[in-house]
Amino acid sequence: xxxxxxxxxxxxxxxxxxxxxxxxxxxxxxVPAIVLVxxxxxxxxxxxxxxxxxxxxxxxxPTFAWFRNYQGMLKDPTFWGSFRNAALVFLTLPVWIMLPLxxxxxxxxxxxxxxxxxxxxxxxxxxxxxxxxxxxRQILAPDGPLNAMLIGIGLAPxxxxxxxxxxxxxxxxxxxxxxxxFGLGVLTYLSGLSxxxxxxxxxxxxxxxxxxxxxxxxxxxLLKSVIGxxxxxxxxxxxxxxxxxIYALTRGGPGKATMLPExxxxxxxxxxxxxxxxAAIGMALFVFAAAISAFVVRRMYAEGKGRT
Amino acid sequence: MSxxxxxxxxxxxxxxxxxxxxxIRWSITFILVVVAVVALYPLAxxxxxxxxxxxxxxxxxxxxxxxxxxxxxVQTFGRMNVPQLLFNTTITTAGGLxxxxxAALFVAYAVTKLQLKGGNWVFLFIISMxxxxxxxxxxxxxxxxxxxxxxxxxxxxxxSYAAFGLPISTYMLVAFFRAIPDxxxxxxxxxxxxxxxIMFQLMLPISTPALAxxxxxxxxxxxxxLLLPLVIMGGSEKTTLMVGVALLSGQxxxxxxxxxxxxxxxxxxxxxxxxxxxxxxxxGALAGAIK
Numbered sequence: 001x002x003x004x005x006x007x008x009x010x011x012x013x014x015x016x017x018x019x020x021x022x023x024x025x026x027x028x029x030x031v032p033a034i035v036l037v038x039x040x041x042x043x044x045x046x047x048x049x050x051x052x053x054x055x056x057x058x059x060x061x062p063t064f065a066w067f068r069n070y071q072g073m074l075k076d077p078t079f080w081g082s083f084r085n086a087a088l089v090f091l092t093l094p095v096w097i098m099l100p101l102x103x104x105x106x107x108x109x110x111x112x113x114x115x116x117x118x119x120x121x122x123x124x125x126x127x128x129x130x131x132x133x134x135x136x137r138q139i140l141a142p143d144g145p146l147n148a149m150l151i152g153i154g155l156a157p158x159x160x161x162x163x164x165x166x167x168x169x170x171x172x173x174x175x176x177x178x179x180x181x182f183g184l185g186v187l188t189y190l191s192g193l194s195x196x197x198x199x200x201x202x203x204x205x206x207x208x209x210x211x212x213x214x215x216x217x218x219x220x221x222l223l224k225s226v227i228g229x230x231x232x233x234x235x236x237x238x239x240x241x242x243x244x245x246i247y248a249l250t251r252g253g254p255g256k257a258t259m260l261p262e263x264x265x266x267x268x269x270x271x272x273x274x275x276x277x278x279a280a281i282g283m284a285l286f287v288f289a290a291a292i293s294a295f296v297v298r299r300m301y302a303e304g305k306g307r308t
Numbered sequence: 309m310s311x312x313x314x315x316x317x318x319x320x321x322x323x324x325x326x327x328x329x330x331x332i333r334w335s336i337t338f339i340l341v342v343v344a345v346v347a348l349y350p351l352a353x354x355x356x357x358x359x360x361x362x363x364x365x366x367x368x369x370x371x372x373x374x375x376x377x378x379x380x381x382v383q384t385f386g387r388m389n390v391p392q393l394l395f396n397t398t399i400t401t402a403g404g405l406x407x408x409x410x411a412a413l414f415v416a417y418a419v420t421k422l423q424l425k426g427g428n429w430v431f432l433f434i435i436s437m438x439x440x441x442x443x444x445x446x447x448x449x450x451x452x453x454x455x456x457x458x459x460x461x462x463x464x465x466x467x468s469y470a471a472f473g474l475p476i477s478t479y480m481l482v483a484f485f486r487a488i489p490d491x492x493x494x495x496x497x498x499x500x501x502x503x504x505x506i507m508f509q510l511m512l513p514i515s516t517p518a519l520a521x522x523x524x525x526x527x528x529x530x531x532x533x534l535l536l537p538l539v540i541m542g543g544s545e546k547t548t549l550m551v552g553v554a555l556l557s558g559q560x561x562x563x564x565x566x567x568x569x570x571x572x573x574x575x576x577x578x579x580x581x582x583x584x585x586x587x588x589x590x591x592g593a594l595a596g597a598i599k
Binding site: 023025026027029030032033034036037039040041042043044045047048051103106107109111112113114115116117118119120121122123124125126127128129130131132134135136138139143144145148179183187240243244247248262265266269270275278279282283285286289290293294296297300301303304305306 | 333336337339340341343344346347348349350351353354357369370407410411412414415417418419420422423424425427428430431432433434435436437438439440441443444445446447448449451452456467468470471472474475478479482483486503528531532533534535539550553554557564567568571574575578579581582586589590
């Protein structure tokens with residue numbers, strides 16, 4: 001599949017080039033990376049698939065069971081619940097895309113102190129999600145500061161047990177994740193905005209373009225690829241960013257209200273000790289996540305491939 | 309990046325009347341301040357709580373402390389071996405960062421400047437491993453580490469970090485190397501420099517921006533990761549700071565001020581790194597590289 005073993009030099013088109021032994025040295029240089037990803041990513045993936053075909057209960061010897069784990073998984077309401085929850089999380093995607101964009105546009109106006117705002121917004125991203133989760137356990141507590149503030153400004157009916165309601169818990173989890181990651185989006189958009197040249201804006205303004213005209217006709221088209229990138233990144237990562245937050249905030253509860261596929265894999269494998277079933281759920285998550293992140297890979301490949 | 313010192317020239321709201329413009333700018337600032345408060349308040353809240361006594365917190369959970377106490381920090385250090393955990397996190401993050409970067413550097417050089425045959429395939433193979441997140445393969449990964457005799461060792465975690473950081477590191481260095489003209493390398497070859505020397509003494513120094521971006525991205529996730537150290541190290545001596553904090557918060561008799569102190573201890577190193585490298589992190593080195 002991968003051509004790494006041919007030491008034959010490609011014929012050189014340009015004259016006067018001294019040909020160093022690209023072959024042997026080149027192969028030696030790519031070996032460490034290939035070994036790393038094969039041993040710690042590809043082999044575990046293959047083993048996950050094989051494991052998913054075995055019935056394992058506790059510490060008993062696994063027995064080959066064809067696709068019985070998958071059948072059991074598909075009959076399990078918890079499995080469907082976890083993907084239904086994931087779908088609900090995905091419904092918030094427009095907020096994940098628009099909120100950082102809006103904030104980036106506001107920062108781009110360069111009001112005094114814009115650099116401080118940029119620094120403050122990125123700070124949550126630097127903090128470990130597990131720390132974020134434990135922090136928000138206090139913020140969202142029934143007698144915590146969020147409810148105190150809601151009551152203080154006369155919105156008492158909205159004060160609720162954020163982490164204990166069957167629908168508020170998933171909402172809270174998603175909101176905390178957004179808190180942790182929006183800064184990365186703001187920074188991504190700002191880097192896109194920085195490619196919009198001042199001259200273009202100046203020229204459009206001299207032609208009498210107003211704020212909305214500029215936004216819709218000049219800025220949005222230039223930002224299209226950055227918006228696309230951020231959308232794909234959010235879509236592919238939403239399902240795998242949540243583990244430490246769930247671990248610290250809700251452990252999948254109350255009931256199964258915040259059970260997402262990645263947490264279900266962990267729970268099934270390490271707490272119910274049903275490794276075969278855990279691997280089967282993992283494969284389902286893999287198919288789902290891989291289909292989306294293939295877009296990221298395609299984009300990266302287009303940018304880094306050489307002329308052939 | 310367009311010149312940031314040209315204060316408002318890039319502003320989109322230029323053409324309105326001065327009064328309206330003033331109003332708009334004040335509204336913008338107001339919104340930005342509100343969001344900044346939302347972003348920073350949880351940290352301030354945690355910090356303030358970490359300085360309260362149990363009794364103080366019980367009577368006054370939301371306000372400022374009536375008196376400062378460092379008892380919570382003393383207890384945090386008593387309940388978890390902070391220096392050991394810090395050492396574990398530092399050595400595994402540094403190891404993962406180093407291995408991942410060196411392996412990516414080798415690949416990038418071979419693929420872009422040695423014109424390795426099938427180089428595009430190697431590149432595609434490595435970046436396509438991005439589609440395998442650790443959550444999906446966590447148990448077989450753990451089994452593989454055990455089979456290699458690396459269970460509960462620094463090496464096991466370091467190699468995992470390196471492998472999971474590799475796709476993005478490789479992508480960034482390859483994209484960066486593509487932009488460096490081949491003539492530069494040719495000239496060095498004609499001067500008789502060996503390939504390894506060209507790689508380390510020519511390519512490495514000019515790659516500083518890409519290396520900075522890779523290091524920041526990988527540092528943040530490796531330092532903060534929970535799942536890999538939780539599964540590979542568990543609650544052992546060699547576990548990391550984040551696992552330590554997660555386990556501390558799970559103890560039945562911890563008070564909120566105590567766990568707050570634990571959280572501050574856990575996020576302090578990252579805050580220090582953020583303040584030290586703020587310019588590199590925010591100036592677009594990171595965002596530019598992940599375009």
